Amino acid sequence: MTDPVPPPSGELALDVRDLRMRYGTKDVLTGVSFTARRGEVVALLGPNGAGKTTTIEILEGFRMRSAGEVTVLGQDPARGDEAWRARLGVVLQSWRDHGRWRVRDLLGYLARFYAPYSTAEVPRPWDVDELIGVVGLAEHADAKILKLSGGQRRRLDVAIGIVGRPELVFLDEPTAGFDPHARREFHDLVHRLADFENTTVLLTTHDLDEAEKLADRILVLDEGTIVADGSAEQLARELTTQAEVRWTADGRRQVHAVAEGDPTDFVRRLLAGDPGVTDLEVRRASLEDTYMALVHRAETAGPGQQDLDGQVTEQTEEVQS
Numbered sequence: 001m002t003d004p005v006p007p008p009s010g011e012l013a014l015d016v017r018d019l020r021m022r023y024g025t026k027d028v029l030t031g032v033s034f035t036a037r038r039g040e041v042v043a044l045l046g047p048n049g050a051g052k053t054t055t056i057e058i059l060e061g062f063r064m065r066s067a068g069e070v071t072v073l074g075q076d077p078a079r080g081d082e083a084w085r086a087r088l089g090v091v092l093q094s095w096r097d098h099g100r101w102r103v104r105d106l107l108g109y110l111a112r113f114y115a116p117y118s119t120a121e122v123p124r125p126w127d128v129d130e131l132i133g134v135v136g137l138a139e140h141a142d143a144k145i146l147k148l149s150g151g152q153r154r155r156l157d158v159a160i161g162i163v164g165r166p167e168l169v170f171l172d173e174p175t176a177g178f179d180p181h182a183r184r185e186f187h188d189l190v191h192r193l194a195d196f197e198n199t200t201v202l203l204t205t206h207d208l209d210e211a212e213k214l215a216d217r218i219l220v221l222d223e224g225t226i227v228a229d230g231s232a233e234q235l236a237r238e239l240t241t242q243a244e245v246r247w248t249a250d251g252r253r254q255v256h257a258v259a260e261g262d263p264t265d266f267v268r269r270l271l272a273g274d275p276g277v278t279d280l281e282v283r284r285a286s287l288e289d290t291y292m293a294l295v296h297r298a299e300t301a302g303p304g305q306q307d308l309d310g311q312v313t314e315q316t317e318e319v320q321s
């Protein structure tokens with residue numbers, strides 16, 4: 001392994017503009033736009049049903065879009081040929097079973113398909129034993145796949161996805177079911193792919209903490225559009241200016257989001273207006289709170305109305321605890 005390869009500046013691995021997808025009469029994507037540079041790790045985050053899998057299936061060329069412009073490694077995925085496909089790696093949420101194969105045999109078999117697409121810059125495929133070591137399956141190289149644990153199976157899924165040494169990898173919820181140790185190792189692997197192989201990674205996750213640890217950029221997809229796009233630092237800086245004031249009045253727990261500035265003014269007004277307030281609590285929103293608030297706002301305000309600059313509007317709600 002040599003020094004990290006810096007991404008060629010300005011070179012886009014992904015360019016998505018106004019992507020739309022309709023299933024029957026249901027609009028699932030209503031204008032998704034984003035880019036990813038080579039070597040960038042991008043996390044696509046969003047609640048269940050937001051359209052994450054749909055988006056990556058379109059980018060992989062597995063699903064025809066309804067409208068919009070999409071360029072993946074310089075090609076429209078709807079017209080991608082075998083040579084283009086060989087430059088992509090795909091890790092789906094679940095693979096059809098290859099249970100009777102042994103780990104090394106299956107990877108060796110799949111690896112051969114990539115050999116014709118080897119170039120001077122990108123020698124393909126990956127050496128199978130090296131790859132097995134990289135994904136942490138060395139002790140299981142001769143194991144039958146049906147004997148692997150869930151976490152080991154997922155590592156194999158990742159190995160299958162990258163055996164052709166792809167320039168761009170799509171990972172759909174790659175760490176679902178991982179224990180913390182396996183998760184940490186997987187994060188190291190993704191960093192290694194990006195830093196040493198200059199691989200672009202687009203991954204979907206429900207886990208904000210994972211997105212924060214892994215991604216150079218986080219995209220939040222909700223209600224068919226990108227409602228936030230930035231680094232974890234940007235999201236934290238630009239979105240967590242919000243503070244939350246919680247209190248109890250008339251036996252009911254209340255929460256009020258203060259969008260900007262000092263929450264003291266609000267507290268002063270609150271106490272002046274209602275001397276019966278108890279259990280007063282003021283805290284800055286965490287990135288996770290902000291994500292939840294962002295998604296909640298997108299769902300109540302309708303699509304296309306939120307972005308990083310759109311701050312949380314002040315509102316008071318009754319809460320459970």
Ligand SMILES: Nc1ncnc2c1ncn2[C@@H]1O[C@H](COP(=O)(O)OP(=O)(O)OP(=O)(O)O)[C@@H](O)[C@H]1O
Pocket residue numbers: 023024028046047048049050051052053054055
């Ligand atoms: N083939 C299909 N036909 C009709 N509707 C579909 C189809 N595939 C997905 N959908 C719908 O599109 C919406 C988005 O689904 P998608 O799987 O892309 O979301 P997601 O963000 O990946 O969700 P999750 O986090 O649960 O995996 C959902 O409402 C889903 O029911």
